[in-house]
Amino acid sequence: MAGRILVLDDEENYAEMLQDLLIQHNYRVDMATRPERAIDQLEEIPYDLVISDYKMPVMDGAEFLREARNLYPNLPFILVSGLMNTPELVKVANMGVTLVMEKPLDTTAFLVHVAKFAEQMTSEEKEEFDRELSSDDSAANDRRYPEEPRFFSAGCAASIRFMQAAWAISQSGTSLFILEPAGGDASLAVKDISSWRGNQDKPIQELNFEEFTAVDVSQIKERLADEEQSHVLSIRLKSLDQIPEAQTHLTAFLQSVDSVKNVLFVYVLQGPVSEKHFLQQADSLGCILPPLCQRPIDIAQYARRFARLLADRSSKPLAAEFTQEAVYKLLAFEWPRNYQQIQEVISAAALASKDEPIGLKAFKGGLGENVVPTAEIRLAKLVKKAQTEQLKNELLASGNSVEVLVRRLELASDVEIEDDLKRLPLLYPNLSNL
Numbered sequence: 001m002a003g004r005i006l007v008l009d010d011e012e013n014y015a016e017m018l019q020d021l022l023i024q025h026n027y028r029v030d031m032a033t034r035p036e037r038a039i040d041q042l043e044e045i046p047y048d049l050v051i052s053d054y055k056m057p058v059m060d061g062a063e064f065l066r067e068a069r070n071l072y073p074n075l076p077f078i079l080v081s082g083l084m085n086t087p088e089l090v091k092v093a094n095m096g097v098t099l100v101m102e103k104p105l106d107t108t109a110f111l112v113h114v115a116k117f118a119e120q121m122t123s124e125e126k127e128e129f130d131r132e133l134s135s136d137d138s139a140a141n142d143r144r145y146p147e148e149p150r151f152f153s154a155g156c157a158a159s160i161r162f163m164q165a166a167w168a169i170s171q172s173g174t175s176l177f178i179l180e181p182a183g184g185d186a187s188l189a190v191k192d193i194s195s196w197r198g199n200q201d202k203p204i205q206e207l208n209f210e211e212f213t214a215v216d217v218s219q220i221k222e223r224l225a226d227e228e229q230s231h232v233l234s235i236r237l238k239s240l241d242q243i244p245e246a247q248t249h250l251t252a253f254l255q256s257v258d259s260v261k262n263v264l265f266v267y268v269l270q271g272p273v274s275e276k277h278f279l280q281q282a283d284s285l286g287c288i289l290p291p292l293c294q295r296p297i298d299i300a301q302y303a304r305r306f307a308r309l310l311a312d313r314s315s316k317p318l319a320a321e322f323t324q325e326a327v328y329k330l331l332a333f334e335w336p337r338n339y340q341q342i343q344e345v346i347s348a349a350a351l352a353s354k355d356e357p358i359g360l361k362a363f364k365g366g367l368g369e370n371v372v373p374t375a376e377i378r379l380a381k382l383v384k385k386a387q388t389e390q391l392k393n394e395l396l397a398s399g400n401s402v403e404v405l406v407r408r409l410e411l412a413s414d415v416e417i418e419d420d421l422k423r424l425p426l427l428y429p430n431l432s433n434l
Contacts, residue, residue, distance in 0.1 A: 003046075003047065003048035003049075003118055003119050004029070004030055004045060004046075004150075005022060005027050005028065005047065005048060005050075005051065005114070005118050006031075006032065006038060006042065006047045006051070007019050007029055007031050007052075008031075008032045008035060008038045008050065008056075008064065009033065009052070009056075009080075010034065010053060010056040010057060011053070014053070016031065021111075025111055025114075025120065026120040027114070027120055028148075030150055031201070032201045035052075035056060035063070035064040035067070037201040037202070037203065038050075038052075038201070039064070040201075041150075041201065042068060042072070043309075045150060045151070045305070046305055047075065048117055049076045049078065049118045050076070050077045050078070051080060051114075053080055054079055054080070054082075054084065054088070055081060055082065061079050061092070062091055065079065065095050066095055069095055069096055071313055072313055073096070073315055075312060076098045076116075076117035078100075078101060079092055079100045079101070080100075080101050080103060084100065084102075144167075145163055145164060145167040145192075145196060149188075149192040150192060151188035151192055152185060152189040152191070153185070153295075153301040153305075154298070155295070155297030155298050155300075156295040156296065158295055159290065159295050162189070162287060162288070162289050166178065166189060166193060167196065169287060170193050170266075175246075175247070175265045175266075176193075176265070176266045176285060176287070177243060177267045177278075177281075177287070178266065178268045178287060179271060179286065180269070180270050180271065180289040181270070181289065181290075181292075181338050182270055182271060182336070182340075183336075183338040184289050184291070184338045185292075185302075187268070190232065190266050191204060193264070193266070194230045197231070197232065197264060202229055202230040203229060203230060204229075204230045204232050204233070204234050205223055205229055205230065205233050206234045206235075206236070207235050207236070208235070209236060209237050209242050209246065212249075213245075220253065224263050231262045231264065232263075232264045233263070233264070235268070236267075236269075236270075237267050239269075240269070240278060243281040244281060246265075250265055275396070293334045294389050296331050296386065300327070302339060302342045303322070303342060303346050306343055307320045307358060308320040310346075310347055311350060314350075314351070316355040317355070318355045318356050319353045319355060319356065319357070320350075321358070322359075323360070325359065325360050326357075326358050326363070329360060329363065330367075332381060332382060332385065333367045344366075345367065346358075348364070348366060349366070350362075380426065383426060388422050391405070391409075391424075392418065392421060395418065402415065402416060402421075403416075411424060
C-alpha cells in the first residue's frame with residue numbers, strides 16, 4: 001500500500017499546489033500550514049517523506065526540521081525555499097536535511113526526487129481514490145465520505161459504515177452523538193470529520209460537558225470565531241442522561257447567537273452503555289463506534305502504525321514488522337480497552353524489541369498467555385471468532401431473539417442463549433482451508 005507524504009507551507013495556495021501536483025502523480029498527500037500542527041500529525045501518522053517550506057513565521061523550516069529529527073532521525077526531508085544563504089544551508093545540512101530545492105520548483109526534478117522516497121498508489125488504490133474525489137452526487141455523498149481517513153482506521157465494513165453514518169449526520173445539522181467503547185478511537189474519527197468540513201489541520205477544541213455548559217455563550221461564540229481553531233467542538237459526556245441536556249443546551253445556544261458558520265458539536269459518550277438506550281436518546285443524530293474486536297483489519301492497521309512510528313523514531317526499521325505468531329495473537333486478542341490498549345501494548349513491544357520483527361516475547365504478557373496454536377489451525381480459530389462476532393451483530397441489528405436467529409439460519413438446536421454462539425462449529429468449514 002502506498003505510504004503518505006506530508007507537505008508543509010504557511011502559504012496555503014502553495015501547499016495546495018504541491019499537494020495537487022503530487023496527487024496527480026498518484027501519491028497520498030496530507031497538507032499542513034503551521035509547523036506546530038505538522039508536528040502533531042507526525043506524532044500520530046507514519047510518513048514516508050516530509051516536504052517543507054523554509055521561510056515561515058513562529059517556527060521556520062530549520063526549527064521544524066530539528067523537531068522532526070527528534071521524532072524520526074531517518075525520515076526523508078525535502079526543504080523547499082527561495083534563495084538560501086550559505087549559513088542557512090550549513091545549518092540545515094548539519095541537522096540532516098535530505099535535500100534542499102529552490103523556488104520556483106523544477107517540477108520534473110522534484111518528482112524524480114520524491115519517487116526516491118515515497119511509493120505511488122497502485123492502479124486499484126488510484127481507482128478507489130478517484131471514485132471518492134469524483135463522487136459529487138448529493139445522495140452518494142450521504143453514503144460516502146470525501147476521502148480516505150487519515151487518523152481513524154476504516155479498513156473493515158463495520159468501521160466504514162460507522163464513518164459513513166457519522167459523516168452523513170455531520171452534514172445534515174450542527175450536532176453528532178457518538179457512543180464509543182472503553183478506550184475507543186472516536187477522537188480520531190472527529191479529527192477526520194473536522195478536516196473534511198474544511199478545517200484542514202486546525203486543532204479541535206475539547207471540553208467535558210460540565211465545562212461546556214458552564215461557559216458563557218459569548219465565550220463559546222468567541223471560540224468558534226477563532227480562525228486558528230477548528231469549528232468542530234468535541235464534548236465528552238459521562239452518562240445517557242446528559243444527551244437530552246446537551247440537546248436542550250445546544251438549542252438554546254443556537255437561538256442566542258446571530259449566526260454560526262460551519263460549526264459542529266460532537267458529543268462523545270464512552271460505554272458500557274446500552275446501545276438501544278443510546279439510540280433512543282440520540283435518535284437520528286447518534287451513531288455507534290464498534291469495538292476493535294469486531295474490526296480485525298483496523299487492529300492490524302493500528303498495530304502496524306504504532307510499530308512503524310516507534311521503529312522510525314528508534315532507527316530500528318525491522319521492528320515495524322511482526323512475526324506470524326505475533327500477528328495471530330494480535331488478531332485473536334479481544335482488546336477490551338480497544339485503541340488505547342493497542343497503543344500501549346504495541347508501543348511497549350516496539351520499544352522492547354531489538355532491530356527485528358516483533359515476536360511473542362516482546363508482548364511480555366500484555367496479551368495474556370503467549371501461547372498460540374500451530375499454523376494449521378490458526379486460520380480456523382480466527383474465522384470462528386469472526387463468525388461469532390458476525391452472528392452477534394446480526395442478532396443485535398435484527399432485534400430478534402436467539403431462537404428466531406436459530407430457526408432462520410438453521411443452526412444447532414442446542415443454541416439457546418447468545419453465549420452459545422461461541423460453541424458453534426464453522427458454518428462454512430471450507431473458509432478455514434484458504
